[in-house]
């Protein structure tokens with residue numbers, strides 16, 4: 001099963017395995033968490049911006065109705081690979097309603113996920129295009145598109161309980177891939193707050209960290225156009241990250 005679009009019904013029952021003390025509000029399972037995310041309005045600046053972008057649109061998408069709400073995580077509830085990006089793109093996920101769907105960053109991400117056997121197709125076009133992820137789950141530091149792709153520290157903190165809840169529910173995760181410094185720092189800060197000791201670690205493309213009691217942490221430059229158009233992140237560099245993630249998952253546990 002893949003989780004992507006809003007869950008229209010009541011929160012699914014029978015999620016007693018998920019630790020309630022880590023889960024915000026009424027959320028007790030991924031479906032309920034996704035619903036809480038979609039309804040969230042903790043960050044007025046971001047909610048206003050997403051709605052405005054959805055109203056004004058850009059010429060190439062002017063005939064489309066934008067999602068313009070918080071974007072929940074997407075992927076396999078049994079995932080062993082957890083990918084953490086920064087935020088929905090204003091005309092990408094904020095338009096389509098699915099993580100990394102409908103923009104250049106998504107083309108890089110889903111292309112790699114397909115190549116390494118985590119996705120059943122290389123392109124992610126819309127949230128109802130039928131794409132399925134296997135063994136991978138995609139999330140973001142904030143679930144609302146920020147102006148200039150820059151969420152404030154307060155907005156990152158406001159959204160962190162959703163990340164914490166996801167990580168608590170995705171109990172099979174063995175590799176966390178942080179895309180960019182903000183994703184890396186947010187993840188490390190969360191784990192420190194939970195009492196883990198990552199030691200002295202810093203963001204670096206291609207770095208691999210083993211923190212006692214936690215999944216292996218990989219870090220990569222974010223596949224934003226700013227990085228991919230300038231050669232900061234090249235296709236071979238990107239491919240290497242996913243080859244390493246795949247190799248880690250293929251290691252006997």
Ligand code: SF4
Pocket residue numbers: 037040041042043044046047070071142143144155158159160
């Ligand atoms: S960024 Fe996160 S906390 Fe802020 S409004 Fe969106 S979903 Fe809510």
